[in-house]
Amino acid sequence: MKIVVKNIKGGSSIVEVNEHTSILxxxxxxENDIKIPWAQQTLVLFGKTLQDxxxxxxxxxxxxxxxxxxxxKKAESLQVVLARFLRRYYSDEQCNLITEEFMRIVQSKMDSMSLDDLERIAKIELSV
Structure with missing residues (x-):
């Protein structure tokens, strides 16, 4: 069967799928036709978000x-992603304490770095 995927901001694509084709x-x-990278897409049918x-x-x-x-998709902050991960293992109170401390440490480390330090880290991480 064929389905139509429309970008809310314009552009569409018709693709051939079957019942076993995953949403992902x-x-x-x-992604190329609708100009949204697959990792940033949310597909919606009748107001319901489809799960990858x-x-x-x-x-x-x-x-x-x-x-x-x-x-x-709206980009999630590091704090939100970290909290969601930690909630698997800790209570909400513990999760909040860990997340706040983690973000405080990250912020203090970032404040102590120069732009050259950040650029060097980015080059190392992106070259892998």
């Missing part, structure tokens, strides 16, 4: 020529 695969198929790990078959409302809408 759909994102990868359309699920397949087309998991969504019975997706039929031939169904229109999905793509939006850009």
């Amino acid at each position: 695969d759909v994102k990868k198929l359309v 790990e699920k397949s087309i078959g998991d969504y019975p409302k997706i039929k031939d020529m169904t229109k999905l809408h793509a939006a850009v």
Whole structure:
């Protein structure tokens, strides 16, 4: 079957899928046409966000020529991502304490670095 993926800001793509095609695969198929990198896409059907790990078959409302809408995910802060990870292992109170201390340490380290230090770190990390 074919589905249509439309970028809210313009652009669309028609892709051939089957019931076993994952939502993540759909994102990868359309990223060039809709001009949103797959990792930054959120696909929406009838107001519901589709989950990357699920397949087309998991969504019975997706039929031939169904229109999905793509939006850009709002970037999450380091603090939000860290807190979500820590909540798997710690209580909310412990999580908040750890996150606040971590962010305080990161901020003090960043404040002590020059732009040259940051550029050097970026070059090392991006060259891998």
